[in-house]
Amino acid sequence: MSRVVIAAVGGFGGTAPSLVDKAQALYSGDVEKWLTTTANPWISVACAVGAIMVFFVIGAAIALIYREQQLQKALLLGIGAPALIMAAAQGSSANPKPIEVKPSASLFSIVGVAYAQDGGRSLPPRVELKVNPGWTQGECQTCDIKFLGGDGQIIASEPLSASPAPGAVNVPLGTETILLSGANANSAAIDVRNLGASLPQTQGSVTLDVNVNRSYWNDLSRSFGAKAVQPYDFSVDVAK
Structure with missing residues (x-):
């Protein structure tokens, strides 16, 4: 032959x-x-x-x-x-991707109060999530935000509807990890304990801008069979 x-x-x-x-x-x-x-x-x-x-x-x-x-x-x-x-x-892992919070050079924001340093370790800030409908509108049949404690258990879960009006979500006390999912984006995790190192060295309100960005590496992964991969990735920046 x-x-x-x-x-x-x-x-x-x-x-x-x-x-x-x-x-x-x-x-x-x-x-x-x-x-x-x-x-x-x-x-x-x-x-x-x-x-x-x-x-x-x-x-x-x-x-x-x-x-x-x-x-x-x-x-x-x-x-x-x-x-x-x-x-x-x-069959590759579909665990939420950790997000590195970067100083800013949106689709929803986290507003909080920066705490002072305690023995070199940043204390978790008290935060409120303000949701911009630009992220959720028309895409949020399954959008939600989950708040996890130190033991990895869910403290609270907030589903997000495709509402035209902005909303606000209070972060429960004891939250150490915030999980973001939905809007055709891969699930991502924010480690609240590590926010202090990325926050401005000032007291008062701090805003984190959370966006979804298209990554064509996701297109490539999906083409090779990774069915759990979504088109977008979350990113977080400290607002100016």
């Missing part, structure tokens, strides 16, 4: 899991979500096509390495490695 034919069959097998995944995404509406939430949909398309090409090369290489002469077996060999890659990507 010609090596070119074997490589082509193995390559087609390599693309099969990715093509099935993309067909499912099209049927479920995921494709529309990824393409309509960016000003550059061609980048998302390029990521998808690039992943398919990589899987084609992997499938073809596996079929040639094993010197398979039967088309059916070459197809199965081609399917194997890409299917494992996509399964690993799909």
